[in-house]
Amino acid sequence: MTATADTARLMDAIYANQRHVYDLTRKYYLLGRDHLISRLAPPEGGTVLELGCGTGRNLIAAARKHPGAVYYGVDISERMLETAAENVRKAGLDGQIRLKQGDAADPSIVNGFGVEAFDRVFYSYTLSMMPIWRQALDTGFARLAAGGRVHIVDFGQQDRLPGAFKRLLFAWLGKFHVSPRADLPAVLENQAICSAMTLNMKDLYRGYAVYAELEAHSPATK
């Protein structure tokens, strides 16, 4: 079995039941997602891609907040995508949000959308769950339009919170195969240098979460 098939099976197993209570429960601890959504501000007629879109919660919120864009979501879990498709339909946003099953580490996975490059690409609490998170980042950067932005929110290292909190949180997250990436800031700094992008990164909620934006310069401003 391939790594992609293994991950798909694992995610389906984790979320087969969880997806029914996911949006209700995660709003208490996947903090900073609405901050990311408010920062997207895609151009009118623009394109927005979420890699690891889960139940579609973010895509729906973003489509409501920034209705002038078209939204695309990829997730490796068929079960999560079933829930996402149902949520999108209930929200009446079928015409504005398109979904696709696949591995975010595979850059060709977005080909089926028929979009050459995306104005915004975002990752919300997915890099900490993807074993191949660096490749998943590569996919987003490879498909980013000139002048576009990559947005990331994920668990931070909890360094300004009590040590016992960090130990308990990390132990609990481990049960869901979630590993907050200590080297995420360094990887993004390196990416920004290599791609001549502007990086803005900050801690949210005393380091509970980390938020980052990387902006590609449009050809005229290079």
Ligand SMILES: C[S@@+](CC[C@H](N)C(=O)[O-])C[C@H]1O[C@@H](n2cnc3c(N)ncnc32)[C@H](O)[C@@H]1O
């Ligand atoms: C913690 S959930 C986050 C969902 C959503 N982004 C949010 O903020 O609510 C992580 C999601 O990443 C998906 N995922 C994990 N590995 C993936 C991969 N290699 N490619 C695409 N999606 C993946 C899981 O199936 C799951 O839906």
